[in-house]
Amino acid sequence: MTAATAGAEMPQQTGAVAQSTPTQPKKQPLTGPATRSYNLAEEWDRTAGLSDSDNAVLDKLAQTCSCRPYPPQIIDTSGTKSAAGTTTTEKLSAVKETPDETGRSPGSNAALDKAILENSHQFYLWHGELEAARRSETEEKYRKYGEVLESHLSTCSGLLSQVDETLSMFERLQEQHKAVDQKTRTIHDSCEKLVEEKDHLVRFAEALRTKLAYFDELETIAAKFHSASLSVEGPHFLPMLKRLDECITFVSSNPQYAESATYQAKFRQLQSRALATIRSRVKSVLDKASAQVTKAIKGGHAAKESAEEIGEAADGDLSHSLSDGAETAVLYVRFRAAAEPSLKGLLAEIESRGTRPEYTRLATELQTLFCETRLHLVGQVVENRITQLSGLPIQALARNGCAYLMQVCHLEHQLFEHFFPAAAAEPGAMRPLVEPMCNILYDVLRPICIAMSDIDQLCEVVDIMRHEILQEQLGRRGNAVAPVRPIIQRALQDAQERLTFRAQAYLKDSVASYFPTSSDTDYPGRLVAAAQARSPEDGAAQNQIPEVVEAQAQAGGSPEKDSSLASMDPYSLWYPPLQRSLLLLSKVYRCLPKSIFGGLAHEAVASTTASIKQASQMVARRSGPTDGQLYMIKHLLILREQIAPFEAEFAVSEKDLDFGHMRDQLRRIMAGESSLFVFSSSNAMLQLVGNGVRVMESTVDSKKDLEKLLKATCESFIMSITKLIVEPMLSFITKVTAVKVSTSASRPIREHAFASPGKLNEMIGKVNHALDNALPKAVDKMKLYLNNASTHAILFKPIKSNIAEAHGQIAALLESEYNASEAESCGLRAPEELSAHLDELC
Incomplete structure (x- = not known):
């Protein structure tokens, strides 16, 4: 490998x-x-x-x-x-x-x-x-x-x-x-x-x-109080009083401590003694100052008398022994100089403790004492001055008396404010002083007002009190003279009450109870005479009176526009109750409250309307129904026009007792249907008492009643003029309608006796004659009574409509029931001709 x-x-x-x-x-x-x-x-x-x-x-x-x-x-x-x-x-x-x-x-x-x-x-x-x-x-x-x-x-x-x-x-x-x-x-x-x-x-x-x-302070404070050297003006009195207040506050806020109630009672006793000492001191100082002022006044009076003896002084009493400047110096400056050193600091200390009830009571007592002292000094002077002014007319008395009272109140308020600055702003602080002085003037004014019967003077007094005094003078001076206001208002209410009573009496005597005279019902004679007497330029004068012009100016009218009417005197043709009623309302309009004026205006309008109605009936009996109707329309229009500027309700509520159910109950008792001796709920007496008396409340408006009467009168006048002109046509149309309804036969209308061509021509001739003669006279009379062209147009417009409608119905009958030759020969006016003729009249 x-x-x-x-x-x-x-x-x-x-x-x-x-x-x-x-x-x-x-x-x-x-x-x-x-x-x-x-x-x-x-x-x-x-x-x-x-x-x-x-x-x-x-x-x-x-x-x-x-x-x-x-x-x-x-x-x-x-x-x-x-x-x-x-x-x-x-x-x-x-x-x-x-x-x-x-x-x-x-x-x-x-x-x-x-x-x-x-x-x-x-x-x-x-x-x-x-x-x-x-x-x-x-x-x-x-x-x-x-x-x-x-x-x-x-x-x-x-x-x-x-x-x-x-x-x-x-x-x-x-x-x-x-x-x-x-x-x-x-x-x-x-x-x-x-x-x-x-x-x-x-x-x-x-x-x-x-x-x-x-607790230990009790003995110390008690020893000081029992000391003979203690004085309210001393340097130790006010600090000791403050310490006493602190002890009372502590003991009262701690009731759980032993013997706190006993100590509190003892402290309260010492405090009451201290406050009594202060009250006595203040009273003595005020009496001393008052004595000095009284002595000065008497000295001035003695000098006055000696001067009179040698002829160097004018007549006068104690109120005139001193001039206004000297009176102010003596009554106010000297009093202030005498009382201020001893009272100013003490009163200021008391007012600073005003949160405590005992000091509040003490301050009130001292204020009352001060007012009583000042009233004792000033009361006689004011009374003498008012007594002297009572010889003047009531208008001057009201003006001068109120002005003098306001001056005195203003000076008294300044003096009071100097000593009691915290209480001066309270409205009732000076009442014990001011009210008796004002009552002096009130006691003089009231009898004079009650005795007055002249409405003009009463109106003048009310106007002075209401506008010059309450609105101008009191409003300008402010709170210093506020205590005078209740007295002036009370006097004003008395004057207004008297004025209302006199106005009601005047309406009853001069309006409701007025019986027309022969000259009052001489219509249209008075109108014709007046038309002939005045120039054509004056013929269109407006229906107003000077007093109503003033009322219209207050309500927003133009007095400059109507001032030229015063010299024309177009009011002599007015019915006297109407003139009096309007004159009265124009006078009291600014003098009475709206509620009172509304009731008075309701009564005046109702009375005037009834009186005008009575006079119109007399005019109708004397001159004819048309004159009576025009007379009523004329015066009702004047009344409605003249009351329009018044801002008031012409309505009142009336309460009546209704016994109708009690009558039925009594009838059942008399008939035996209910028994008085039954011990149950069905007892007749129990049912009678249980139902009680019924109160029926209703509202009556005289202005609405006036409108209703005016409307009814105008409608009556329109119908009377319509019948005066086209009455034959209306009768003919009624007969034709009755024939058509009752007859079922085919017989023509023209074959009846009332509808023959001859009768038709006669009927149309009457109508044409009335159009040419009666209608112009009626229009002229309407223009004579009524000066306003718009009123003429309003009244004549339905008359023209009724006449045209009647002619239209006759023209329709002619076209349907008659031949052309008969229709042409009857003389019925054409619509254009009729309209032109009526337009020429009005």
Whole structure:
């Protein structure tokens, strides 16, 4: 076998070895002889590569050789010499020498490198030596590494033993440290607890001492109060009072303390005594200041009397003993100078404690005391001044009296605000002072207002109080004169009540109870006379009155536009109740509240409408139905036009008692259907009482009633004019309709007696005559009564429609029932001619 064959077999054995030891670790790369041997085998395989045909030849040669015996020189392996004279074993053993430090003989590597392989046996031997050398080389490296590791392991074991010993020492040291730390912490906690207990005891002692201080103050404060040197104006009084308040607050907020109720009662007693002392001091100061002011006034009065004796002064009383400037100086400046040093600081201190109820009561009492003192000083002066003004007319009395009261209230408010700044803004603080002074003026105004009967004066008084005083003067002066407002409002309400009463009486006497005179019902004579008396330019004057012009101006009208009508006097033709009613409403419109004015306006409109209706009936009896209708339309239109600017509801709610069900119940009792002696729920008396009296509430609107009456009158006028003109046509149409309904025969309409051509011509002639004579007169009369062209058009439009409709029905009958010659000869006007004629009229 050649070296190539041996090289080819070597990988198979190596692979077999690898397969037999799959769990071996990965081999390290070879070095030295093994590497060179492997390189040799690889070089051999690469250079001695065989093709497929060579391999087939070698296979056949191997089969042939396997059947042949080995040559003699190969068989003799035990020591037969080769041709060179030495055996292979000797050659291989020759390379074995004493191994070096790596475990191999010095010449082994060279021998392996230079070995000559002649057969497979030599190759196997060579390979075995090579493997042994590789293993020896590899194992030696690991053996030395193992020895190094063992030395390191022994060193680490020594270090670990030392470390374990050190750790055990540290553990013992740590345990000792924990024991010391625990003992230290215990001692620290004990110290902290002791310190906390000490602080708690100190705080408790301080709190106890603080709380006991409030109780201990009782003796101290009581001793000070019983001291003869204690004075309200002293420097120690107010601090002591403040401390007393603190003690009362503490004791009252801690009722759980022993004897707290007893101490609280004693503290309250001391506080009441202190507040009484303050009240007495304030009263004495106010009395002293009042005495000084009174003395000054009397001194001025004495000087006045002495001046009168020598003729150097004018007449007057105490209220005029001083001029306005001197009166202000004496009543206010001197009083303020006398009371301010003693009261300013004390009153400010009391107001600063206003959150406590006892001080609030004390402040209220002091304010009342102040007001009473001021009223004692100023009341007589105000009364004398109002008494003097009472001789003036009521308008001047209201103006001057209210102005004087507001001036006094303003000065009093300034003085009050100086001493009580916190209470000055309260609305009722000065009521004890201002209300009696205002009642002086009210007591003078009320009898005069109640005794007044003139509506114009009452309206003027109401206007002064409502606009000049309440809106202008009180609004301009602000809160200083606010206490005067209730009194002025009460006086205004009295005046309005009196005005309402007088207005109702006036409506009852002058409107509802008015009976038309002969001149009032002289229509159309008065209209004709007036039309002849005035120029054509004045004929279209508007139906308004000066007082209504003023009401329209307030409601948004234009008084400049209507001012020229005042001089024309177109109102003399108005029915007197209408004129009076509108005049009254125009006067009271701005003087009464809307609710009261609405009721009064309802009564006025209802009374005026009834009176106009009564007068129209008299005009109808005197001049004819058409004049009565036009008279009513004229005045109802005037009334509706003149009440339009008033922003009021002309409706009132009326409540009536309904006894109808009681009547039925009594009837059943009288008939014996219900018994009075039955002791059950069906007792007649119980049912009668149980049902009670029913209250029926209804709303009556006089303006709507006016509209309904006006509409009905207009419709009546339209129908009367229509009948006046086309009554023959309407009668003819009615007869024709009756004949057509009642007769089933085929007899023509023209053959009846009422529908003969002669009768037809006569009927149409009457209508044409009425169109030419009666209708123009009716239109002229309508224009005479009514001055407004739009009113003419509104009233005449349905009349024209009715006349045209009647002519249209007659024309249809002529076309259907008569021949052409009869229709032409009857004289019926064509629609165009009729329309032109009617348009010429209106």
